Amino acid sequence: MNRLDLQEKxxxxxxKDIPVETFLIKFLEELVLERTLQENDKR
Amino acid sequence: xxxxxxxxxxxxxxxxxxTESLERQFQSLMxxxxxxxxxxxxxxxxLTDRDIAEPVRSVSWIKQVYEIDSKKLIKPIILGHLKPNQxxxxxxxELKPVINTAWDFIFNWSYSKSSSYLAALIPxxxxxxxxxxxxxKILMNDDWSQYFFSVIQNNYSQNIHAxxxxxxxxxxTLQIYIGESKKCENESVTSKMFFDKIELDCPIVxxxxxxxxxxxxxxxxxxxxxxxxxxxxxxxRNPDCSIILFGNDKYKSEVEKMLNESLFDSSRVxxxxxxxxxxxxxxxxxxxxxxxxxxxxTSQLASLLGTRVYYFASRGDDIFRSAPYGNGHVLVKxxxxxxxxxxxxxQDVYEIWSYxxxxxxxKNESCLEVLQSKIRPLDEGGGxxxxxxxxxxxxxxxxxxxxxxxxxxxxxxxxxxxxGQELHRNQVDLKLIQEVRKLKEATSAFxxxxxxxxxxxxxxxxxxxxxxxxxxxxLEDRYEIVSLNEQLQESYLLIERLGGVQKPFNVLSxxxxxxxxxxxxxxxxxxxxxxxxxxxxxxxxxxxIEDWVEYTLWLGxxxxxxxxxxxx
Numbered sequence: 001m002n003r004l005d006l007q008e009k010x011x012x013x014x015x016k017d018i019p020v021e022t023f024l025i026k027f028l029e030e031l032v033l034e035r036t037l038q039e040n041d042k043r
Numbered sequence: 044x045x046x047x048x049x050x051x052x053x054x055x056x057x058x059x060x061x062t063e064s065l066e067r068q069f070q071s072l073m074x075x076x077x078x079x080x081x082x083x084x085x086x087x088x089x090l091t092d093r094d095i096a097e098p099v100r101s102v103s104w105i106k107q108v109y110e111i112d113s114k115k116l117i118k119p120i121i122l123g124h125l126k127p128n129q130x131x132x133x134x135x136x137e138l139k140p141v142i143n144t145a146w147d148f149i150f151n152w153s154y155s156k157s158s159s160y161l162a163a164l165i166p167x168x169x170x171x172x173x174x175x176x177x178x179x180k181i182l183m184n185d186d187w188s189q190y191f192f193s194v195i196q197n198n199y200s201q202n203i204h205a206x207x208x209x210x211x212x213x214x215x216t217l218q219i220y221i222g223e224s225k226k227c228e229n230e231s232v233t234s235k236m237f238f239d240k241i242e243l244d245c246p247i248v249x250x251x252x253x254x255x256x257x258x259x260x261x262x263x264x265x266x267x268x269x270x271x272x273x274x275x276x277x278x279x280r281n282p283d284c285s286i287i288l289f290g291n292d293k294y295k296s297e298v299e300k301m302l303n304e305s306l307f308d309s310s311r312v313x314x315x316x317x318x319x320x321x322x323x324x325x326x327x328x329x330x331x332x333x334x335x336x337x338x339x340x341t342s343q344l345a346s347l348l349g350t351r352v353y354y355f356a357s358r359g360d361d362i363f364r365s366a367p368y369g370n371g372h373v374l375v376k377x378x379x380x381x382x383x384x385x386x387x388x389x390q391d392v393y394e395i396w397s398y399x400x401x402x403x404x405x406k407n408e409s410c411l412e413v414l415q416s417k418i419r420p421l422d423e424g425g426g427x428x429x430x431x432x433x434x435x436x437x438x439x440x441x442x443x444x445x446x447x448x449x450x451x452x453x454x455x456x457x458x459x460x461x462x463g464q465e466l467h468r469n470q471v472d473l474k475l476i477q478e479v480r481k482l483k484e485a486t487s488a489f490x491x492x493x494x495x496x497x498x499x500x501x502x503x504x505x506x507x508x509x510x511x512x513x514x515x516x517x518l519e520d521r522y523e524i525v526s527l528n529e530q531l532q533e534s535y536l537l538i539e540r541l542g543g544v545q546k547p548f549n550v551l552s553x554x555x556x557x558x559x560x561x562x563x564x565x566x567x568x569x570x571x572x573x574x575x576x577x578x579x580x581x582x583x584x585x586x587x588i589e590d591w592v593e594y595t596l597w598l599g600x601x602x603x604x605x606x607x608x609x610x611x
Contacts, residue, residue, distance in 0.1 A: 017177040023160045024134055026179070028127040030157035032117050 055221060057085050057148040058141065058165065060158055060172070062092045062111065066365065067205075068099060069343035071152050073368060074209035076232040076347075079104055081224035082217050090141055090161070097321040098344075101238035109141050141165055148216065149174075152209060154191050156181070171216055183561050186455045187212035193557035194447070198361070199550045202444040203451070205364045207426040211456065233349035233369060235329045238322075245326040246313055247287065254285045256331045257396070261290035261298050261316055264337035264355045267378055268388035271301055276393045278311055281401075285311040287327060292317045333400060335392075339365035346372070353396055366429065367416060373399050374429050376412040424452065424460040437470045439478040443547050446591045450584045462590055468598045476599040483592050485545040486585055489538070493582035496534040500575040503527045507568035524567065531574075538581075551584055 046053060061071045068091065075087055086106045089099045093110040100108050116134055119125040142165055151162040151172030159182075163175035171185045173192070183189045187208050194201050195208075218224065247256055257277065261270070274286055288298055298316045302309075315327060328334055328341065329348045336342055337355040342365060345352045352367035355375045360366075366374050375395060378388065395413055414429035437445075445465050453459045506523060510516050516524075535555075542549035558577040564570050 018163055018175075019177065020164060021128075021131060022179075023164055023175065024131040025127045027157050027160035027164075028117065028120060028130055028134065030155070030160065031113055032120050032127075034155055034157055035113070035117060036121070 053084060055082075055085050055147040056088065056144065057150065058088045058090060058144075058146050058167070060090045060149065060151040060153055060161055060165075062090070062095075062113070062158055062161075063153045063155060064340075065095050065098065066339045066343045067152065068095055069340070069347050070206050070209060070368075072098065072102065072237070073206050073232060073343075073347055074213050075105075076237070077210050078213050078217060080232070081214065082221060083225065084221070085217075088144075090165075098238065098325075101241045101321065101325075103239045109137075111137050138164065148220070150209075150213060150216075154188075154196065169216060169220060171212055181560075183557065185212060185216065187215075189554070189557040189561060190451055190455070193553040194451075194550060195361075195364075197550075197553055199447075199553075200440045200444045202363060202428070202441075202448045204366070204368055204427045206368045215455075233347055235348055237347050238325050241322040241325060243326045243329075244320070244323045245330045246315055246323075247327075247330055255281070255283055255333075256285050256287055258287050258289065258327060258331035258334040258336075258350075260334070260336035260338055260341055261288050261294045262337050264357065264378060265290075265294075267385065268392055269385040270389065271305060272386055272389040273393050274307065274312065275305070276390070277396070278307060280397075285313075287313045287315060287331065289315040289319060289324070289327060333396070335396065342367045351400075353399070355392075362429070368427050369416060370418050371399075372416040374414045374416065376414070378411060422460060423464050424448070435470070436472045437466075437475055439475060442466075442475060442479070442595070446547070446588055447550060449591070450587050453583070453587060454580055462594055466591075466595065466598065471595060471598045473599075476596065479592055479595045479599075482545055482547065482588070483596075485541055485548065486588050486592060489541055489548055489551075490582060490585040490589065492534055492537050492541070493578050493585055496531060496578045497575060497582065499527050499530045499534070500571050500578060503531070504568060504571040504575060507566075507571055510568075547588070551581060555581060 059071055059075065061068055079085055079087060087104060088107050088109065089105050090109045090111070091099055093112045094114060096108055096110050099105050111134070116130055120127055120130060138161075146165065146167035147169065149162055149165055149167040149170045149172075151158050151170070151174065153161075154173060156173070159173035159175050162170055162172060169184075172183070172188050174182050174184070176182055183192055191208065195205075214224070259265075259274075277284060277286065290298070295317045298314050302312065302314060315323070319327075325344065325348065328345050328350055331350055333351045333353060334341060334345045335353045335355070336345075337357055339360075342352050342354045346368040349369070352372045353375065354365075354367050354372065355378050356362055356366065362374060362376075366372070373395065375392075378392075383391075391411060395411070399415070412431070414431050416427050416429050419425055419428055449459050449462075449465070503524065506520065506527070510520060538548060538552045538555065542552040555577065558580070559574065562570050562573045564573060
């Protein structure tokens with residue numbers, strides 16, 4: 001399953017103007033949400 | 044890309060982000076193991092959660108493991124002692140070495156919203172999996188990530204194993220950016236020594252290792268059948284076999300009580316039920332000739348170590364994310380829902396084990412669904428499949444899983460096995476034929492909608508490419524563009540409505556949303572070009588569904604029997 005369509009090259013991506021502080025906060029907020037949901041599912 | 048100090052050859056740095064769970068960790072390692080053999084110029088790094096880091100720390104070819112202590116980070120936030128902005132200093136310190144490294148590839152295999160922010164923060168030339176744009180939009184740069192987002196995370200029935208998806212995504216990307224891989228003939232990616240940095244820590248003493256040890260995980264599924272009967276039967280009928288029990292700490296006293304009350308030969312039954320260090324867990328599973336479990340983590344670990352797994356799927360279990368991967372594993376469905384007596388189920392569980400390990404007798408009185416895994420040759424579609432002992436009739440949902448697998452392999456891999464390789468006459472019955480017939484009309488409508496959308500997009504592309512500017516234009520040009528856009532929106536709605544009548548088109552509608560969400564350009568002419576390609580893909584999907592419908596209906600037709608065949 002490793003044939004290619006060479007026309008489909010994905011674009012190069014580098015963080016440009018990424019709001020670092022905001023993304024760190026969002027990461028933590030989402031993580032809290034995901035872990036809380038996981039804990040609830042386990043129960 | 045950096046250069047090798049010895050011979051100046053290029054070395055590519057690849058970072059995998061996997062912060063979710065142990066079973067995903069094992070799946071990632073399986074995919075990476077295939078890639079490192081094909082691309083020895085890769086340096087593989089891992090970013091993971093400290094709680095699940097031990098397996099990746101135990102593999103010598105992982106160059107470095109970066110860890111986030113998420114429990115420590117989020118605990119004060121959950122308790123309300125700190126706000127997220129008061130914790131980011133600590134988080135930045137943990138992420139600093141990862142962010143300061145020049146990565147060639149990032150594969151975010153966590154497939155979670157939170158991890159998309161991590162992927163966005165780390166610079167790399169190529170990113171696969173979820174990431175974010177600077178304006179906080181979730182992005183998926185490659186087809187398989189869009190498939191994960193639109194199909195797997197929406198819980199649509201599909202038949203491509205997570206390991207096949209990760210492996211194909213990885214190898215496709217590497218082939219595009221690095222080039223053809225080195226030839227690697229039939230080299231196995233599994234090994235008893237997969238975790239080559241751990242010290243073996245097995246409770247089975249050396250002189251007992253010649254026996255066949257069967258590892259049985261005592262778990263919630265064991266409560267459903269008469270576990271004691273199962274062990275007694277296995278020991279009694281197989282003098283060459285011994286059993287090692289393991290499982291969650293909460294079952295420890297229950298298992299000890301059972302062992303104390305039984306008359307098992309204590310040299311043939313060992314209990315390791317209770318908390319296990321990773322090295323001991325992996326050593327036990329590596330030492331056993333077979334593992335009986337309903338735990339996806341154990342199933343994936345045993346797959347890596349090349350130990351045969353008898354996996355008892357729970358209700359609602361997505362088997363293409365939890366069932367064992369490789370040749371010859373056994374997958375059993377329906378034990379939880381079964382209403383037969385625990386004694387009869389224990390007999391069936393024993394017979395399943397006996398049938399596949401020793402070609403014993405299997406009556407299957409509980410009518411469990413028993414399947415065996417097989418890695419298909421490439422000309423039959425590749426990847427792992429699960430087949431019943433006797434191929435049973437397909438229901439419509441499973442039939443469409445086959446069709447969807449066929450469509451996405453054609454889209455993303457560019458080739459598919461010949462139609463008919465995956466569907467046989469004995470899998471088709473009247474009920475399936477009736478369902479497929481209903482789909483026939485909807486498929487024609489779907490193709491017409493996509494054809495119409497393609498025409499609209501061609502007009503939009505032509506119109507927009509002739510505009511001297513996309514921000515300043517004649518009023519009549521603007522009206523025409525708005526009108527074409529409205530017609531396109533109607534097509535979207537029609538596809539969505541079709542999904543309401545025929546479920547298969549819901550999947551295609553969600554896939555379309557994923558594709559359109561990830562258009563790379565912000566210019567109308569380029570966007571309409573990308574959208575045009577997406578609708579062409581949808582049309583192609585409609586035509587493939589049509590082929591499957593025709594083929595299935597043909598299989599359902601009565602066949603003429605040669606006059607030389609005598610009918611008893």
